Amino acid sequence: MSDTPLHFQTVAELSTSLAAGSLTSVALTEAIIARTLAVEDRVQAFNSHDRESALEQARASDARRAAGRPLSPLDGIPIGLKDVIAVRDQPLTASSRILANFVSPYDATVTTRLRDAGMVFWGRLNLDEFAMGSSTENSATRITANPHDLTRIPGGSSGGSAASLAAGQVPATLGSDTGGSIRQPAALCGVVGLKPTYGRVxxxxxxxxxxxxxxxxPFGRTVEDVAMxxxxxxxxxxxxxxxxxxxxxxYRAALSAPRARPWRIGIPREYFGAGLDPAVASAVQTAIAHYQALGAEIREISLPHTEYALAAYYIIATAEASSNLARFDGVRYGHRSAEAESLLDVYFKSRAEGFGSEVKLRIILGTYVLSSGYYDAYYGRAQKVRTLIREDFIRAFGEVDVVLTPTAPTAAFKRGEKSADPLAMYLADIYTIGVNLAGLPAISVPCGFTAAGLPIGLQLIGRPFAEADLLAAAHAYDHAHAWGKRTPNL
Amino acid sequence: MNYEAVIGLEVHVQIKTRSKMFTRAAAGYGRPENTLTDPVVLALPGALPVMNRAAVDAIIKAGLMLGCAIAPVCKWDRKNYFYPDSPKNYQISQYDQPICAGGAVEIELPGPARNVMGEHKSIPLTRIHLEEDVGKLNHGAGGSLIDYNRAGTPLMEIVSDPALRSAEEAYAYLQSLRTSIVYAGISDCDMEKGQLRCDANVSIRPVGEMRLGTKVELKNLNSIAFVRDGIAHEIARQLAVVKAGGVIVQETRDYDGLTGTSQSLRSKEMAHDYRYFPDPDLMPVKVDPAWQARLAAELPERPFDRQRRFMAPETERGYGLPYTLASVLVPDRELSDWFEIAAKLAGPALAQAVGNWIVNDLQRELAASGVALTAAKITPAAIADLVKLIAAGTLLQNAAKEVFAEMFSSGEAPAAIVARLGLAAAPTDSAELENWCRESIAANAKAVAEFKSGKESALNGLKGPVMKAAKGKANPKAVDETLRRLLASG
Structure with missing residues (x-):
């Protein structure tokens, strides 16, 4: 039995205890609920939670286990979902006023799969509205704090998923990652976060x-949890x-599978230039040295189109967003302005009242880049850049197995520090965005702390659909250090 | 100055599939409002489209029927505009890579008389693409209500070149197009149910001018007759404008078929910028040769090919039908199939007789009884037997009508009816017939004398008493021959 309190144990540890019968899902879920409520006034990670539903699921899990029919190693373990993943009969707000009262009538596919694995849904986790942001400050519901320093942001957009896990409010969470929204908050909150290959999930x-x-x-305290x-x-x-x-x-078996030859790790020089905080650089270098000590071959590589990634990302992402968010119109569901007196009013006023300023900024930007006469210059060219960035990575994977970079240029910044300067905020994702453009899997693993006690993360990037390799490479470092188990003082 | 009209048609046809274009929700007509919906149809947050392969099969079939080139790869684009009948506020369509390009619609213009075939022309097509239908707005005093049952129904848009020159040609084009699509089982093309809808682009230009004039788009042409009348009205309107020294304004006009008038809906300045871009939720579609070949094997004969074959002589494997029969049979695939079965059983020499029975008597009985051909008790084999009995002299025309009526209502075989009702004609070589003829010659000396002096029609005076004596069951041909033989020998 672990001495760690239940709420800070890993999924793997909890799974073992549940299987051994030394723990019930109800006991675990009650401990998680108690912890959540004890620290939530400081962390503010949850948009909503449903105690009765969680306990009911926990009781069902215990009944299955008692009958000798657990659904999976995850059966009975609570999980929190970013509030953009649909769970039937639960609120689905995207941390936006426009969906403030929306309850999903259906399950996301990942939700169905977690249900089928027997996991207990605990809470809807805060984010930057519609996942647009890097600090979770763009939420219309609450400002989530970094559990390692409550005056600082948890990163974003999956800030609630990272912070709740780091704070011990839930042992596992899911987030979503469009330009770094899983990896960056994972790094800033000192937990593991994986963005799978585009199309894997x-x-x-x-x-x-x-x-x-x-x-x-997924987010977890360890690479092993993330693999599960x-x-x-x-x-x-x-x-x-x-x-x-x-x-x-x-994936879990792959973590410790014997390797035929040592890891070849690529270090892209473009990711270690100006803007990288020395403390982050130093922690990442120490991790590189660790890999070297394990026998890995370290190669400097070049990803020459890296500098265009941010611009291409903000064209492609906003173009798609401008169209994706058109459905929030006040007609079928969501916020409808009480002031609306005509159809155009319903559109203009509902959207004006319902969306926050960052969302509006991105919708306008996206509408502009797609408009007649500008398409080729912006969207068309951004797609070409995207191809070049993908080709950069493919070329690199000809000579290395994984690419290692810092996850974010700095540790967690102060609340409000970058709110007035969108570009400075966008730079928080400078090392993570290229991966999304290339559709690759990447993981952020904690690799130390700053002098002020703020977590630092390293990013490993893998070949398409080579999550098993990527997780094994990450595990080789993580199981020796387990920085993710170092818990904040709350 | 002489002017000519230039007309292009955009025809929307709903494809008859069980489910909708991009989701599993059922497609259908006349169901209670908003019952044919699901998260995808209603554009709930997180819902994603998945292509309906059956709809793609159908449009490829349409393309093959009309001689289009089928693109080896096509893709899906989003057409962005806000309107409440479009739940996502974008429509999934095909912008620059439609699935079908080129092709043509063969049309037949009215002949100089009803029984004379008119000129055939080939109207080239620009493209056919696939998209999704929108919902329906029901405007009432208290506001507008939306029914999303129709939203997401597969819809193909067939765009002609501006190659039509008159309202009559447009009418013929739509008739032909509809026949081909119904033949291939792609749609029922019921305009009252909105399964086929037509917009027309109409312009005029001086004869000899190669450039196109300013076009006016006519909308809401909701019957084939209204298409013809609306275009004729628009051509006349444009001619009047030009003759009065005015200029044609590019605009969209609404034609009211009931009053025969049109009014402007919007001008060019209010045209939308649809911000087309490739739909990132859907993969491009690759149509390999095997897929195309499978569908090509399922195609029916093209209707005008069939008309030519029906009219071709027996030596060219045709049935030698007159235009009046072929033009009635061919547009109705079921009726034509029925005819071909009967004609084959009856033999080529009797095909026209079969055609006559079907076009005249069968069609009339079906219409009068309201019975569908597929539900009729009468079979093609029975019609074949009927014409064979007549040809053999066993059944006379008048008696045959009686037999047919009985066949239609009971489904009984003609031979059985003839036997049961005693309708068989007298044997042609019976002694009884010869006796009746001798009696007639003996009793009508005047007619005999006239005939012998060369008056052919006098023979009729001798036939009447024979038929009377035979109570109508004598074969007229046999009566004729017997009388001539006796008169020649006597």
């Missing part, structure tokens, strides 16, 4: 921000045409 039931970039992925969660949600879905039917291997 179904997007059905994920409120769309930028359809060609969005991907759902990916196992449950990965695989083709006939409700999502962009999901792939590549076989899903046993």
């Amino acid at each position: 179904s997007r059905y039931g994920l409120v769309a921000y930028a359809s060609s970039l969005d991907q759902i992925g 969660l990916l196992q449950a949600i990965a695989g083709a879905d006939d409700r999502d045409s962009t999901s792939f039917d590549t076989p899903v291997p046993d």
Whole structure:
């Protein structure tokens, strides 16, 4: 039995205890609920939670286990979902006023798969409105704090998913990552976060921000936990045409599978230039040295089109968003302005009242880049840049197995520090955005703390659909350090 | 100056599929409002489209029927505009890579008389693409209500070149197009149910001018007759404008078929910028040769090919039908199929007789009884037997009508009816017939004398008493021959 309190144990540890019968799902869920309520006034990670529903699910899990029929190693373990992933009969707000009262009548595919694995849904987690942001400050519902320093942001957009996990409010969470929205908050909150290959996990039931970039992925305290969660949600879905039917291997088993030859790790020089905080650089270098000590071959590589990634991202993502968010019109569901007296009023006033300023900014930007006469200059060219960025990575994977970079240029910044300067905020995703444009899997693993006690993350990027390799490479470092188990003082 | 009209048609046809274009929700007509919906139809947050392969099959069939080139790869685009009948506020359509390009619609213009075939022309097509239908707005005093049952129904848009020159040609084009589509089982093309809808682009230009004049788009042409009348009205309107020294304004006009008037809906300045871009939720469609070949094998004969074959002589494997029969049979695929079965059983020499029975008697009985051909008790084999009995002299025309009526109502075989009702004609070589003829010659000396002096018609005076004696059952041909033989020998 672990001495760690239940709420800070890993999914793997909890799974073992549940299987051994030394823990029940109800006891675990009650501990999680108690912890959530004890620290939530400081963390503010949850948009909503449903105690009765969670306990009912926990009781059902215990009944299955008592009958000798647990559904999976995850059966009975609570999980929190970013509030953009649909759960039947639960609120689905995207942290936006426009969906403030919306309750989803259906399950996302990942939700169905977690249900089928027996997991207990605990809470709807805060985010930057419609996943647009890097600090979770763009939420219309609340400002989430970084559990390691309550005056600082948790990163974003999946800030609630990272912060609730770091704070011990839930042992596992899901987020979504369009330009770094899983990896960056994972780094800033000191937990592990995986963005799978585009198409590895179904997007059905994920409120769309930028359809060609969005991907759902898991957060955990360890790489092993993330592997277990990916196992449950990965695989083709006939409700999502962009999901792939590549076989899903046993990710957890792959973590410790013997390797025929040492890792070849690429270090892209473009990711270690100006703007990288020295403390982050130093922690990442120490991690590189660790890999070297493990026998890995470290190679400097070049991803020459990196500098164009941010611009291409903000054209493609906003173009898609401007169209994806058109459905929030006050006609069928969501906020409808009480002032509306005509059809145009319903559109203009409902959207003016319902969307926050960052969302409006991106809708306007996206509408502009798609408009007649500008398409080729912006959207068309951005797609070409995207191809070049993908080719950069493909070339690199000709000589290395994984690419290692910092996840974010700095540790968590102060609340409000970058709110007035969108460009400075956008730079928080500078190391994560290229991965989305290229559709690759990438993971952020904690690799130390700043002098002020703020977590630092390193990012490993893998070949398409090579999550098993990527997780194994991450695990090689993570299981030796387990920075993610270092818990904040709340 | 002489002017000519230039007309292009955009025809929307709903494809008859069980489910909708991009989701599993059922497609259908006349169901209670908003019952044919699901998260995708209603554009709930997180819902994703998945292509209906059956709809793509159908449009490929349409393309093959009309001789289009089928694109080896086509893609889906979003057409962005806000309107409450469009739940996503974008329509999934095909912009620059339609699935079918080129092709032509063969048309037949009215002949100089009803029984004379008119000129045939080939009207080239620009493209056919696939998209999704919108919902229906029901405007009332208290506001507008939306029914999304129709939303998402597969819809193909067939765009002609501006190659039509008159309202009559447009009418013939629509008739032919509809026949081809119904033949291929793609749609029922019921305009009252909105399964076929037509917009017309109309312009005029001086004869000899190659450039196109300013076009006016006519909308809401909701019957084939209204299409013809609306175009004729628009041509006349434009001619009047030009003759009065005015200029044609590019605009969209609404034609009211009931009053025969049109009014402007919107001008060019109010045209939408649809911000087309490739739909990131859907993959491009690759149509390989095997897919195309499978559908080509399912295609029916083209209707005008069939008309030519029906009219071709027996030596060219045709049935030698006159235009009056072929033009009635061919547009109705079921009726034509029925005819071909009967004609084959009856033999080529009797095909025209079969055609006559079907076009005249069968059609009349079907219409009078309200019975569908597929539900009729009468079979093609029975019609074949009927014409064979007549040809053999066993059944006379008047008696045959009686037999047919009985066949239609009971489904009984003609031979059985003839036997039961005693309708068989007298044997042609019976002694009884010869006796009746001798008696007639003996009793009508005047007619005999006139005939012998060369008056052919006098023979009729001798036939009447024979038929009377035979109570109508004598074969007229046999009576004729017997009388001539006796008169020649006597």
